[in-house]
Amino acid sequence: MSGLPHGAAGSPVGDSGDALPSSADRQAEAVPKRGQARPVKVIRPPAFSVGTIFLGVQTLAQYSDLLWILSLFRLKVRYKQSALGWIWAALQPLALMIIYTIVFTRVTTVATGGIPYPLFVLCALLPWLFFSGSISNAVHGLVLYPNLLTKMYFPREIIPLSYVAASLADFFIGCMILAGLMGYYRVSPTWNLLYAIPIMLVISGFAAAIALLFSAVHVRFRDIGLAMPLLLQVWMFTIPVVYSLQSVPVRFRSLYLLDPIAGLIESFRAVLLLGGRPDTTSLALSAAIAFTCLVIAYAYFKSSEATMADAI
């Protein structure tokens, strides 16, 4: 028969490592021997332990290709059968920028530290839209195709994480508009601009943490998905997107900055538009909070993953 799909010829030949010459061994000699490095997997009832986190990360690394492919396909699928396609990725931040500009320059005014308001708001909108977009998509990701959960196995965290990665692509498209706008207003960036990279890394980590946590809970309680738009709406006004950190009374500021995303977005705007260096202690603190959240969320996700297929 033609096209028989097995690559035994290409697989490494090795000793099976069994000392006893049993009948099974003799049988194994008759067939082409396969690599001895057959992975041994032990499945036990779910338990919450540090070991599961390491094992989970290890498995995730094996499936890194899937994460990459799935993230790419999220982008492809999102704009398939839409006439404007990729332009949508740019339209959303642009439209919001225009609306907020009208509201916060005509209706009321906000201290921006001399930055033109459209630039001021777009610069914070981009990381925020990345953050909120990845979370709101990821939360629904697991339940959108229940067949994936009940009929196939792969590390489930790949689904929410792929939405985070796909939102990152939208963020980069938005950045091109931001660059154009900066050129228009003749705001020249400094080398401190490079601080935006670690800032975005921490934002991504925090987005991943929230996405993992909420998507895992959403499998069991669909309330999360229903509450998400409201929660994100409220969240946006608790952080300095449409206004600046200066507008927040000083005595509330340390409490205010406990939310890592608030400090991160303010820093992002500062390094890009003001060319200043970010406050390293507050950045480190945000990173520490985000990382802790990520570890806890991942541990929770992995312990909940074992029975996700039953709960969905």
Add this chain to the structure above:
Amino acid sequence: MIDIKLDRVSKHYRLRTSSKSPKGWYAGALRNRSPSMWALRDVSFQVEQGEALGIVGHNGAGKTTILRILAGITAPTGGEVTIRGRLAALIEVGSGFHPELTGLENIDLHGAMLGMQKSEIRKKLDSIIEFSGVGQYIDMPVKRYSSGMYVRLGFSIAAHLDPDILLLDEVLAVGDAAFQSKCLECIAELRRTGRTIVFISHDLAAVYRLCSRALLFDHGCVVADGPPRQVIDQYQGLTFGSEMRPVGLAEPESPAQCMSISFLAPDSSDGVRTGYPMVARLGYCARQTIAAVVFRISFYWPSGYLCAQLATDSSRGGLNLGPGEGRIEFYCPVLAVVPGLYRVDLSIESGGQEIEARPRCATLNVGPGKFVAGDFYIENSWKLVEGTSPADESSQPSVSTPRLD
């Protein structure tokens, strides 16, 4: 070498009465008293490398739960599972496909979901497309595929995963005959090269053909473990027990009824055996005079296909029965069917019209008698002829003389 080992594996499901009555849900969650069930209870078995294990059982017996646990889709509530080797599970072929993506894109995606690296997929791409036979539609979104094309592409990808252990759940039910036989060939080839296969199916014939060993599940426990034929028979016994309709229950409007059926071995006390005579005795009761009557006894394979039939000769227009009871005796000099349990249907026809039908009313248990390999015993005799010359062949046509012993 043991490829799969289950050690006292249990799976407990809490039957949640969804969000329809939140009150009940809260009460259940707080008091931990929501209804629950054990899908598996202390299941232990091992699968050797190169074995093809068939799992049979009723709906809800725990077959799919076992497969899901092996595949890692859900975790057991208790016990431990050890799996040695790369495992691929085909629980519903093509369920990982994204409808908006093309066939080609789905190969990438599905392959990666099954655990293949990108380089591996690229290397096997041509072979996957060729095996699936959907080559000309490969750039079309799979939402426009027929269900058969879906399955073919899905199976093709999974088969190219080159797994050490392959789990299959009712996957070959879809797809045309040609592709099904292609799949079976492929599975047989995997077996020849020492891969382990776990196969779940209601197609008992496929289990018999494909597997070297079978397990019977009932209510979450393994109740039989052995050669497929034996296990399938036991499964049939379970099934018949639950759906058998006894003979003799009257249906008043019917002019004639089957009252009893029995199978006897006239020259043996061991019961009916392959290669030996059998007598089938069918008792009837007629309410009136009926003309042109034909009695039929049908024997069905475990898989549900008609295997053989005994009928009173209808070429002379059938029998004319007077009112009252009587019986028909069929004498079979050589029972040619292989050992096993057969389902028996009875029917009475009059003038080509069925006037009485008794489906699944009895079983025929054929014990091992004369040696038989394959589907039928063929009565034969043989002799050795040495130094055959062409003249010899022509003078003696190659017909063996039947001989009864």
